[in-house]
Amino acid sequence: MSDHVYKKLELVGSSTVSSDDAARNAIAQAQATIRNMDWFEVVDTRGHIVDGKVAHWQVTVKIGFRLES
Amino acid sequence: MSDHVYKKLELVGSSTVSSDDAARNAIAQAQATIRNMDWFEVVDTRGHIVDGKVAHWQVTVKIGFRLES
């Protein structure tokens, strides 16, 4: 495992449901084009307010995936 | 939109249910007196422990709202 090199991608996912769900949505979108995703790190949690309520959560994640050599 | 000025308020909400819910409670309370709330940023997540269980979550949020000119 020590020869692997990983790349980190920074994405912002959003969700009307929860902060966890916003992170999951970012990962699901990345899954469409990225192979070998291995881990994620939550960098920032914020969101928009509409009519005094959380309209959606916006979670910035860094996603690490293995580069194929 | 470029002429607007926003103010940021720092609140700590709490909830026995979840960290997301603690943030929502802070925003709900602000809604009673603040108009034009636009976004929030989660600054800090912590909580109290009673009998070895999370008794309540305490989430610090900054809330941005548009000042009326």
Place this chain on the structure above:
Amino acid sequence: MSDHVYKKLELVGSSTVSSDDAARNAIAQAQATIRNMDWFEVVDTRGHIVDGKVAHWQVTVKIGFRLES
């Protein structure tokens, strides 16, 4: 001067012209309601992009003003 107490306010100003101008706009708006403003600190600089150009700058400033005793 050692007896004074200051309060810090966090504002976000915006401008289509420059980042400095966005900070100035936040201070100009605060001037309408706050007396004895003394200093400011730039906390964050960002902005929106429209059609591949900076549409407006958004600068977060903390403004310190002397409380009247």
Place this chain on the structure above:
Amino acid sequence: MSDHVYKKLELVGSSTVSSDDAARNAIAQAQATIRNMDWFEVVDTRGHIVDGKVAHWQVTVKIGFRLES
């Protein structure tokens, strides 16, 4: 209360369910050997991805508990 001294422990809990649950699991494990736990602080949220989905959340918490004098 001013005479108390607290110790902070740093744990990483994990959960397949949610980030909140990962924090709760760390606290539950600490409960087995630590008395007088009083508060926790979320330090870091990350997790592993398997098959393009969050396989489990990993949440680092600092737990504060009162030392018995």
Place this chain on the structure above:
Amino acid sequence: MSDHVYKKLELVGSSTVSSDDAARNAIAQAQATIRNMDWFEVVDTRGHIVDGKVAHWQVTVKIGFRLES
């Protein structure tokens, strides 16, 4: 206690005597207009020098107080 919402205020107190005293002065001033103050956090410690001596300490504190619902 889990239903409470707290607001954080950022003040800068000063004192010719000590850094602790500067924090106390900020809190004493806030006491004139704020009810239900609960805790404070020291954010920054600095001061002015006159004739090669500390003329006064300036301590920035965040003060948390409970909002009345």
Place this chain on the structure above:
Amino acid sequence: MSDHVYKKLELVGSSTVSSDDAARNAIAQAQATIRNMDWFEVVDTRGHIVDGKVAHWQVTVKIGFRLES
């Protein structure tokens, strides 16, 4: 808007004119290949000195753009 996922790109622009211009140059270059750019965040400001004068400003920006689903 809550279903969107954004990607963040980190670029360093430079300019002989001003720090704002360095940020604008980074965005202008990104415009050539990236669609749907939405916002930017200034991360770092530095530059080179030649003959005791600022020869050019170097500004690191993160640019957020919407991924097409």
Place this chain on the structure above:
Amino acid sequence: MSDHVYKKLELVGSSTVSSDDAARNAIAQAQATIRNMDWFEVVDTRGHIVDGKVAHWQVTVKIGFRLES
């Protein structure tokens, strides 16, 4: 001295007197069970407010002590 390994402990001391005293109290408590304490680092200073006055200071310190090989 280059062969030594040190462990860092994170404690929160409190005092009704001063912030320095809160740090000293944490160290005094550690002294009861830890040998070879060598240095400390102040990590955080905060406290509780009762009746608009500092009721007690709470200072988080990291304490380094030499492990016996």
Place this chain on the structure above:
Amino acid sequence: MSDHVYKKLELVGSSTVSSDDAARNAIAQAQATIRNMDWFEVVDTRGHIVDGKVAHWQVTVKIGFRLES
């Protein structure tokens, strides 16, 4: 040189030999597909432990390379 725009890439290299070597491995891998690499910044150093020994070092680097206009 002031007209150039650079992009930063975030990679994690690993090595069983040393932390420097882990950074070098990340750069070597990037070399396969990236032209005009100019500088790197070490962001984070960590690693895995197997049988009480460092099995491999993992070093996160940001790599800056010049975009061709």
Place this chain on the structure above:
Amino acid sequence: MSDHVYKKLELVGSSTVSSDDAARNAIAQAQATIRNMDWFEVVDTRGHIVDGKVAHWQVTVKIGFRLES
């Protein structure tokens, strides 16, 4: 170039005109006594307010210059 050693100096420049100008003023002043200045990094931007307007910008820069061996 790999044998060079650089020293970093921390200066605060001010200007009534702009934040960029405040940085330039700090560098211009350093030029009077320092040779071989090579780069600068903006560390902090703040300023004073007089009559509700920015009276002058204060920008802290670190300046790197090559030591002559």
Place this chain on the structure above:
Amino acid sequence: MSDHVYKKLELVGSSTVSSDDAARNAIAQAQATIRNMDWFEVVDTRGHIVDGKVAHWQVTVKIGFRLES
């Protein structure tokens, strides 16, 4: 793996040889009493200077190990 809870230990290792070696020494010492060590994170690198040379490196590492349930 998602049910595991890990504890983080903060140690300072030292070495006359290299910074990597200082980290290895901290881990080797921990190995004497801790089972199931899994990863480490380098937190801080410093050292002492004697006669204008690095006498020994001091590296602070956090070590994560699995708690047995």
Place this chain on the structure above:
Amino acid sequence: MSDHVYKKLELVGSSTVSSDDAARNAIAQAQATIRNMDWFEVVDTRGHIVDGKVAHWQVTVKIGFRLES
């Protein structure tokens, strides 16, 4: 005042008495060779422990002084 340029110096003072006194000692020493000192910022507070007691406080301060043009 807007034409002035300030230099920041980083000193570590120590004291057996208090953390404030350690900062004052650093400033007193600087006074011997530096003119026009204007302000200081506390950067770090730590100290040594001997026989389970604080033997002396070590406080790192940045001192700003006006350069003579």
Place this chain on the structure above:
Amino acid sequence: MSDHVYKKLELVGSSTVSSDDAARNAIAQAQATIRNMDWFEVVDTRGHIVDGKVAHWQVTVKIGFRLES
């Protein structure tokens, strides 16, 4: 030892060999003009890339030395 005052110097050393060597080079250069150097802290590690290889490491260190009273 509690009466001593230390000054911190910020240098950037470079080396084609290793990051540790870059720090050693900065200290060796300082040794030519500074007496009583006592400790160093690694602040930042980066470097230049030439032909897809690390051409040289650049390590920023703060060096503490005792001022003579």
